[in-house]
Amino acid sequence: MTGYSNDPIRTPLCDLLGCDVPILLAGMGGVSRWELAAAVANAGGYGMLGMVREDPSLIKQEVTALRAATDRPFAVNLIPAATKPELLDAQLLCCLALGVPAFTFFWDVVPAAIERVKQAGCLVLHQVGTLQAARNAEDAGADLIIAQGIEAGGHVHGRQSVWDLTAAILAQTSLPVVASGGLATGADLAAALRMGAVGIQCGTAFLATEESFAHAYHKRCVVDAGGADTVLTDIFVLNWPKAAAVRVISNSVTAGLKGSNLGHDPADLPRETIAWDGKTPRLRYSTDSPLRTTTGNLEAMPAFAGKGLDAITDIVPAASRLNKLAADARYSIAHSSEATS
Known part of the structure; x- marks a missing residue:
């Protein structure tokens, strides 16, 4: 898939999530706070708040600040399988009370969590590291699969390369699939679209931005x-x-x-x-x-x-990084088409 309408990188993901370009901010715990999520969303990407194991009071604070900074859709990232049940319950109650429109889940699939937010009318994006987890997420009602390769930073669930895992999942699911793991360039986005994915998710590329909540030392x-x-x-x-x-x-x-x-x-x-x-x-x-x-x-x-x-050599505004990714992807697709015509 190489997009539709007048933009070669626009895919059905953009309509599903309400973004302009098929680039997702990874819901990095501690790092993807409201400032970064808003910057990505306002630039046309899809923002996520990394609220793994956070207290509901912080979730409320972050969601409120994010909504004050953007009117674009967003998701909250939680990890049900690695969160104590009582905290997860409080997190979900808080998010649903705030009208959070979408959730990103990760690690082992917890069907009860998916069912709970789906019943409330929310979208579910599920990041997985194996083909079996993708099947489990689809069976549980997820709307989109994020295929995380072993190249990813942070917690890594599987042991396949991002391209091998994405191809395997695309062959087995009817859901839209986003590729994730070590992807930081427009060429990466173009490659993902060519193989049939609807977009990419980026973490490290957005960690090294001005709006990221990571420490300057980490950046x-x-x-x-x-x-x-x-x-x-x-x-x-x-x-x-x-x-x-x-x-x-x-x-x-x-x-x-x-x-x-x-x-x-x-x-x-x-x-x-x-x-x-x-x-x-x-x-x-x-x-x-x-x-x-x-x-x-x-x-x-x-x-x-x-x-x-290797592709991240400076700390820039998140919008600059996203715009360059999108522009480079368009260039890659255009020149690939010229080479094959």
């Missing part, structure tokens, strides 16, 4: 590093189930593993405070990344990033 790490500097590890696993791997930029913690990147049990890891967000302690080996509000040993915290780092 600088993204700009200075390359894809080969990332590592997939489950050493940063406190607060998540055992074997929940993440992709991060190498640091002193991963260097100390001496290649033993996987197989760490959170029950065996010490609880040592190395940083703070206000009065909230941040532990060594936790999944908490450094945010604007974080102080302490930032270097030992996980600097989440995907393998598309």
